[in-house]
Amino acid sequence: GEDVEQSLFLSVREGDSSVINCTYTDSSSTYLYWYKQEPGAGLQLLTYIFSNMDMKQDQRLTVLLNKKDKHLSLRIADTQTGDSAIYFCAENRGTYKYIFGTGTRLKVLA
Amino acid sequence: GAGVSQSPSNKVTEKGKDVELRCDPISGHTALYWYRQSLGQGLEFLIYFQGNSAPDKSGLPSDRFSAERTGGSVSTLTIQRTQQEDSAVYLCASSLGLAGGAGANVLTFGAGSRLTVL
Numbered sequence: 613g614e615d616v617e618q619s620l621f622l623s624v625r626e627g628d629s630s631v632i633n634c635t636y637t638d639s640s641s642t643y644l645y646w647y648k649q650e651p652g653a654g655l656q657l658l659t660y661i662f663s664n665m666d667m668k669q670d671q672r673l674t675v676l677l678n679k680k681d682k683h684l685s686l687r688i689a690d691t692q693t694g695d696s697a698i699y700f701c702a703e704n705r706g707t708y709k710y711i712f713g714t715g716t717r718l719k720v721l722a
Numbered sequence: 723g724a725g726v727s728q729s730p731s732n733k734v735t736e737k738g739k740d741v742e743l744r745c746d747p748i749s750g751h752t753a754l755y756w757y758r759q760s761l762g763q764g765l766e767f768l769i770y771f772q773g774n775s776a777p778d779k780s781g782l783p784s785d786r787f788s789a790e791r792t793g794g795s796v797s798t799l800t801i802q803r804t805q806q807e808d809s810a811v812y813l814c815a816s817s818l819g820l821a822g823g824a825g826a827n828v829l830t831f832g833a834g835s836r837l838t839v840l
Contacts, residue, residue, distance in 0.1 A: 616764075643827050654726070654813055654831035655765075700764065704827050708753060708778065714764035 616703060616713040623719045630688040632716045634701035639682060641703040646675065646686045649698045649715070658686070658699075688718075696720045724748070726832035728814050734838045735804055743799045743835045747816030754797050755817075755829065756789060760810040768812075771797060772819055804839045811836050 617635045624630045636644065642663050647655040661668045661675045661684075668675045674687040684701055698715040705711060727746040735741050747754050756768040767781040771791045782788070786804075791797040801808055815829040 645828075647831075652833070654728075654833045655815075655829075656831070657828055660828065708755075708770045708772070710755075710767070710829065712757075712765040 616701060616711050618699075618701060618713040618716045620714065621717050621719070623721060624691050625721050626691060626693060628691055630686075630691045630695070630718055630720075632686045632688075632699050632701075632718065634684040634686075634713055636682050636684060636701070636703045636711070636713075638703060638705050638711075639679065641705050643704040644675075644677060644684050645702040645704070645710075646673075646684075647700045647702065647712075649700065651697075655700060691718075691720050693720045693722055726814055726816055726830055728812075728832035728835050730835055731833065732836045732838075734840065736840050737806060738803055740800065740802045741804055741837060743801075743812050743814075743837070745797045745799070745814030745816075745832060747795065747797070747814070748830055749795075750818070751816035751830070752794060752819035753817045754791060755815045756797070756799050757813045757815065758783075758810045759813055759834070765813065768799070801837075804837075806839045809837055809839045 643660050645660040646658045648658050649655045659670050659673050661677050672689045676685045698717050700712050700715045702710050702712045729744045754771040757765040769789050770778045773794045774791050786802045789799045811834040813834045815831045817829050
């Protein structure tokens with residue numbers, strides 16, 4: 613199918629690491645993205661990874677890509693209450709075609 | 723402009739009325755996208771513009787939905803004879819378009835227009 617799948621909810625304690633997982637479907641996707649959506653706002657790009665990379669690190673964020681299993685993950689180190697939001701993964705299948713997951717709602721407990 | 727601007731931010735309308743939603747993309751972005759986000763759902767692709775043309779309208783849910791873009795800039799999404807199932811947040815995004823490279827593929831989103839049909 614065409615779906616990009618994510619678990620719906622994740623709850624972590626402040627200071628712990630969060631890992632948000634995503635399974636995509638098209639092995640020819642060139643780029644994969646993570647977006648963050650805070651309440652009442654649009655989607656904000658967090659990071660992206662090119663399909664020939666296995667890992668990308670950007671401050672507290674680490675993206676891991678397993679092309680064989682079509683699995684993408686986002687790890688947030690030292691999670692803070694301000695990280696509470698919905699996180700979307702997306703794959704880019706061509707010039708303009710982006711397929712988004714259903715989003716994972718991250719709740720950070722103080 | 724500095725970001726993608728959408729208006730109105732909130733719209734409440736009665737069933738059967740027509741509504742227009744506006745998107746002003748980032749200056750210089752040739753590609754423009756409309757998505758719909760229903761409560762608890764992911765993003766549903768509606769339409770994509772490259773310049774003023776719309777190569778892909780496949781996501782428009784019915785013939786009550788239409789969109790246009792003029793001057794390669796502002797876009798309007800029109801929903802005629804609104805139904806309650808049209809209630810959602812309508813998100814607009816823009817990107818550099820066909821120039822290629824990682825930068826060209828990044829979508830920048832507006833804050834959305836929340837439509838409520840009573």
